[in-house]
Amino acid sequence: MTTQFLTYIFVGATFALYIGIALWSRAKSTNDFYVAGKGVNPIANGMATAADWMSAASFLSMAGLIAFLGKDGSVYLMGWTGGYVLLALLLAPYLRKFGKFTVPDFIGERYYSKTARKLAVFCLIFISFTYIAGQMRGVGIVFSRFLEVDINTGVIVGMAIVFFYAVLGGMKGITYTQVAQYCVLIFAYLVPAIFISILMTGEPIPQIGFGSTLVDSQTYLLDKLDQVTKDLGFVAYTENVKSNIDIFCITAALMFGTAGLPHVIVRFFTVPNVAAARLSAGYALIFIALLYTTAPAVSAFARMNLIDSIQDQPYSTSPSWFKNWEEIGLIAWKDKNQDGKIQYSSGEALLKTKPKYLETRGSSGERALENEPDLTNENEIYIDRDIIVLANPEIAQLPGWVVALVAAGGLAAALSTAAGLLLVISSSVSHDLLKKTYMPNITEKQELKYARISAAIAIGIAGIFGIYPPAFVAQVVAFAFGLAAATFFPALFLGIFYKRLNKEGAIAGMIGGLVFTASYIIYFKFMNPATNNSEFWLMGISPEGIGSIGMLLNFFLALAISSVTSPPPQEISEMVDEIRSP
Amino acid sequence: MEENKKKYWQANLKIIFSLLLVWFLASFGFGILFSESLDEIQFGGFKLGFWFAQQGSIYVFVVIIFLYVWLMKRLDRKFSLLDKS
Numbered sequence: 001m002t003t004q005f006l007t008y009i010f011v012g013a014t015f016a017l018y019i020g021i022a023l024w025s026r027a028k029s030t031n032d033f034y035v036a037g038k039g040v041n042p043i044a045n046g047m048a049t050a051a052d053w054m055s056a057a058s059f060l061s062m063a064g065l066i067a068f069l070g071k072d073g074s075v076y077l078m079g080w081t082g083g084y085v086l087l088a089l090l091l092a093p094y095l096r097k098f099g100k101f102t103v104p105d106f107i108g109e110r111y112y113s114k115t116a117r118k119l120a121v122f123c124l125i126f127i128s129f130t131y132i133a134g135q136m137r138g139v140g141i142v143f144s145r146f147l148e149v150d151i152n153t154g155v156i157v158g159m160a161i162v163f164f165y166a167v168l169g170g171m172k173g174i175t176y177t178q179v180a181q182y183c184v185l186i187f188a189y190l191v192p193a194i195f196i197s198i199l200m201t202g203e204p205i206p207q208i209g210f211g212s213t214l215v216d217s218q219t220y221l222l223d224k225l226d227q228v229t230k231d232l233g234f235v236a237y238t239e240n241v242k243s244n245i246d247i248f249c250i251t252a253a254l255m256f257g258t259a260g261l262p263h264v265i266v267r268f269f270t271v272p273n274v275a276a277a278r279l280s281a282g283y284a285l286i287f288i289a290l291l292y293t294t295a296p297a298v299s300a301f302a303r304m305n306l307i308d309s310i311q312d313q314p315y316s317t318s319p320s321w322f323k324n325w326e327e328i329g330l331i332a333w334k335d336k337n338q339d340g341k342i343q344y345s346s347g348e349a350l351l352k353t354k355p356k357y358l359e360t361r362g363s364s365g366e367r368a369l370e371n372e373p374d375l376t377n378e379n380e381i382y383i384d385r386d387i388i389v390l391a392n393p394e395i396a397q398l399p400g401w402v403v404a405l406v407a408a409g410g411l412a413a414a415l416s417t418a419a420g421l422l423l424v425i426s427s428s429v430s431h432d433l434l435k436k437t438y439m440p441n442i443t444e445k446q447e448l449k450y451a452r453i454s455a456a457i458a459i460g461i462a463g464i465f466g467i468y469p470p471a472f473v474a475q476v477v478a479f480a481f482g483l484a485a486a487t488f489f490p491a492l493f494l495g496i497f498y499k500r501l502n503k504e505g506a507i508a509g510m511i512g513g514l515v516f517t518a519s520y521i522i523y524f525k526f527m528n529p530a531t532n533n534s535e536f537w538l539m540g541i542s543p544e545g546i547g548s549i550g551m552l553l554n555f556f557l558a559l560a561i562s563s564v565t566s567p568p569p570q571e572i573s574e575m576v577d578e579i580r581s582p
Numbered sequence: 583m584e585e586n587k588k589k590y591w592q593a594n595l596k597i598i599f600s601l602l603l604v605w606f607l608a609s610f611g612f613g614i615l616f617s618e619s620l621d622e623i624q625f626g627g628f629k630l631g632f633w634f635a636q637q638g639s640i641y642v643f644v645v646i647i648f649l650y651v652w653l654m655k656r657l658d659r660k661f662s663l664l665d666k667s
Contacts, residue, residue, distance in 0.1 A: 066636075074635035078609045081640045085605045089598050090645045093654075207637060209625035220627030238621070238632045246616050255609075278654060282647040289640050297635040580591055582658055 003400035007146045010401075010408040014184050015161055018415075021180060022173045023164030030448050033170030034101040034427045036270040040175055045276075046283025046314050048178035049267040051185065051412070052420035053080075053284070055131070055139025055292060059185060059413035064388030066299035067306070070229070070237040072230045073299065075247055079254025081285065086259035086489075088281035092268040096277035097579040101269065102424070103262040103488065104432040110495040111503040112572060114437055119510055121428045122268045124262045129461070130423045130480045131263075135421070137465025138327025138414035139181050141386060144328060146407040155466035158415060159459055166419045167455050172428075172564055174419045175270060181412040186290055188409020192393045192402050193294045196301045199396055210297035233346035233377070237303065242542075243534065248543030256551055259479030260488035262428075263420040274582035302388050310342045310381070315364040318342060321394035326367055329357065330384035330542075333366050334373045337380075340364045347377025355382050418462060426455035471521075479521055486513030490554040498559075499576045505562030513554030520546045590661045597653050601646050607635065608642035 025031040040048070058080070098106055108117025136155055143154025165173040190206075197209035201221060214218050226236040235241050242250075258264065267284075268277045296384060301435030308573060309319055315333060325331040332355035333342060340363075350371040358368040373380075390410065392401045430451035442450070487510045494501045494509075521543045524532040534540045542550060594600055612620060619633030 071632055071635060074613060077636055078613055081643050082605065082609050085602070085643050085646050089601060089650055103648050162592050210637070211625070211633070222627050222629075222632070238629055240618075244614060248610060251614065275651075275655065275658070278647075278651045282644070282651055285644050285647055293637055363634065420655050486609065577587070580594075581587060582654075 003403050004148065006401050006404035007407045009438075010404045011147070011411060014180075014408045014412060017180055018161060018177045019164055021177045022169050025169050025172045025176050027168070027170035027172045027448070030101075030431075030444050032172045032453065033451050034269075034431065035080040035266070036170075036172040036175045038270060038272055040270040040272075042271055042276045042280035043283050044175070044179050044202075045267060045271050045280045046238055048175045048270075049264065049280065049284035050291075051178040051182035051286035051416035052267055053264055053288060053417070054185065054413055055417035056135050056410065056414035058291065058295075059189065060138050060141070060389050060410050061386050062296040063295045063302065063392075064097055064385040065390050066296055067303040068385055069241075071240050072242050073296070073376055074245065075250045075254065077292055077296060079251045079324075079400060081288060082251070082257060083255040083258025084281055084285040084288070086255060086265065086286075087268075088278060091265065091492055091496070092277045092281050093274045093582065094579045095265060095492070096268050096271065097274050097582060099457060101266075101431050102427050103492070104264055104428050105436070106495065107491055107506070108432065108436065110572065110575070111491075111501075111506045112569065113507065115438065115505050116491075116503055116510070117432055119507060120488070120491075121432050123483060123510070123514065124428050125425055126579065127261070127480045127483055128263060128425050129465070132418055132421050132462040133465040135414045135418040136462055139411060139418075139467055142390070142410045142414070143409050146390075146404070146547035158411070158418075159463040162415055162419050162422065163456065163459050166422050166426075166459070167452050170451065170455075171266075171270060171423055174423055175402050177419065178416045180354070181416040182287060184412040185409040186287070188405045188412070189291050190294060191405060192396070192398055193298050193301075195398050195402065196305075196392065196396045198298065200301055200304070206294050206297035206301075210300055221300060221304065225300055228304070228307055232307070232344065236421050237300070243540050246534070246537075246542050246545055249541045249548045251545075253485050253545050253547035253551075254481050256485035256489045257483075257547055258490065261480075262484075262488065263417075263424045265492075266424055266427075267420070285476065295468070298392065302392050302395065305392075306383075306388075307344060309413040310346050310397055312341050314341050315366055316340070319395070321391050324394075325384075325387055325391060329355065330387050332357070332369055332371075332382040334369055334371070334380055334382075335362065335364060335366070336373050336375070336378065338363075343378055343380045345377065345379045347379045348374045348377045349382045350374055356565050399412070422455055422458045422462065425458045429454040479518070482517045482544070482550060483514060485547035486517040486550030486554055490551055490558060494555070494558055496576065497580065500567055500574050501558060501562050502565055502568045504565040505558040505560075508561045509554040509556075509558030512557040513550040516553050517547050517550030520550075586661060590657065593657055594654070596651065597657070601650055604642065605646055609639040613639045 030036055062076055095106060100106065104117050104120035108118040139158040140151040140154050143149050144151045165177050170339060193206040194204055197203055197206040200214060201209035201212040202215050203209035203212045213223060222238055226238055229237045271277050271280050310322060321329060334349050351374050356370040358370050360368045362368045392407060393406055430447055434450055435447050491506050491510055524543045612634035617635055620631035621629040623630040
């Protein structure tokens with residue numbers, strides 16, 4: 001059986017499973033639709049949270065990013081897991097005790113203000129759509145590479161599946177589908193990692209293989225990798241390139257941003273009680289850590305394998321995966337020294353970085369490029385980092401069914417996150433904007449209908465993002481985390497831990513954090529990208545890390561303005577007392 | 583009763599604070615600020631600072647949350663007992 005046939009079977013079987021679960025778990029009330037009836041077991045919720053959280057970025061892109069960033073890539077590993085400690089200790093139990101449906105719900109009631117609620121809905125929709133665009137691109141990549149269908153067809157199939165279980169089942173359908181998707185994605189991630197670890201180090205556990213010696217050698221994998229990367233002109237794999245302050249701020253922005261992301265927080269509204277919310281955060285992190293501790297091992301194996309399999313190879317005998325990805329446009333080769341062999345080293349291969357292909361072929365049979373070569377270095381290849389996880393099983397020459405499995409896993413990761421995001425968008429529209437603000441007289445049945453309609457519309461918009469990906473997708477990922485850290489985290493944290501905070505302070509803090517963070521990112525990413533380097537950054541902090549400064553600004557404004565305006569009413573103080581005791 | 587709630591909240595804050603201290607040390611401390619000095623220590627095939635940045639901090643996070651679950655369960659039990667008496 002061919003790999004492509006196997007991929008159809010795996011993807012088809014998992015899709016059938018998701019649809020089956022959707023039919024079995026239809027939502028009958030708004031309570032079902034928004035928070036799955038608050039009856040989800042903590043372990044199941046832990047798995048659902050893990051699938052919700054681990055997106056196409058975690059599954060497809062992260063290991064690739066780390067493979068090229070080396071130690072600097074640690075910001076993603078620590079940032080995207082450490083946030084769960086904040087969530088478990090500072091937010092989840094209290095927000096569960098509060099016991100309502102959405103994050104803007106808490107902000108609106110705690111700060112007794114419709115303005116605060118609307119501001120929160122605005123931030124939530126902006127953050128969530130930014131995030132969804134990335135998921136849809138992930139679905140497109142998997143479909144086009146492994147099923148050889150058009151990207152647009154792939155996006156439409158993905159939308160149809162999500163539509164089916166999100167609109168029908170709401171949070172209830174999404175939760176149980178996510179449990180299944182977690183199992184698919186973690187299996188798909190671990191199997192190739194274990195295979196490759198055995199091949200390279202003889203150790204079946206990747207986390208141990210990562211620190212072991214290479215097969216038939218006394219040299220540790222990481223020492224060899226340091227040596228090889230240095231020889232090619234890179235900074236050693238286990239050393240930092242970025243400055244400490246930048247690494248510190250990026251990690252902090254990712255951690256506090258994670259803790260403030262509405263689609264993650266809302267998962268803790270679905271468990272039966274406060275103790276279950278705490279426990280559930282622990283399970284979620286175990287399930288996430290399984291992938292996150294494997295990822296850096298995969299990165300190191302992949303970087304080593306990649307160098308071994310292409311360095312100084314003649315193009316004509318280069319491995320088939322190299323040519324397959326070149327056809328898709330995610331690998332390019334420019335034979336700078338005309339020797340017909342592939343040379344990989346530090347520096348950009350091409351001017352203008354991204355390859356633009358011509359219709360013709362070069363002298364070795366490669367796809368000819370419109371780009372001029374960058375002659376300041378000897379590097380001849382362009383590799384899109386997103387392909388590392390998908391290409392890894394092929395690079396390591398694993399059997400076809402492993403490759404097929406990875407494709408199904410990538411789709412599970414992208415679809416589960418997209419569904420979670422769509423749900424928080426639709427519930428914040430139907431619940432916070434309609435029921436609580438503009439149409440307070442609608443019945444529960446009507447609210448449920450509006451929730452379904454807004455989910456359907458949100459899926460449509462997400463699909464358009466997938467088919468016509470905005471050019472800035474990759475640029476704005478920093479937005480989602482930076483903004484969540486600079487807006488939601490302080491408002492939620494102070495709302496629980498500081499009774500004196502009033503609506504004026506909270507609103508000023510959120511607006512201040514939002515405006516500062518957004519303008520910093522827009523300035524460096526869109527208006528003046530030429531100056532986007534440490535020389536011009538504020539205290540050497542990159543746009544990716546600026547959310548942590550935005551967060552400090554939010555805290556400062558909130559506290560300062562609260563202290564000069566009138567304290568919140570008595571019933572708010574009582575409400576805070578209430579959520580503080582489990 | 584009010585007194586009791588206050589004590590519960592103080593004890594809760596103490597637990598949160600000490601656990602967050604560990605959280606900070608394992609990630610921002612060992613993984614970033616002192617990472618380079620810790621790299622002097624070799625740990626199997628890893629340099630220790632590198633290990634904390636890409637593996638160790640994550641294991642510590644998991645332990646912190648379960649420790650928190652356990653400590654809070656104990657605290658909840660202690661105070662609900664006091665409520666009854």
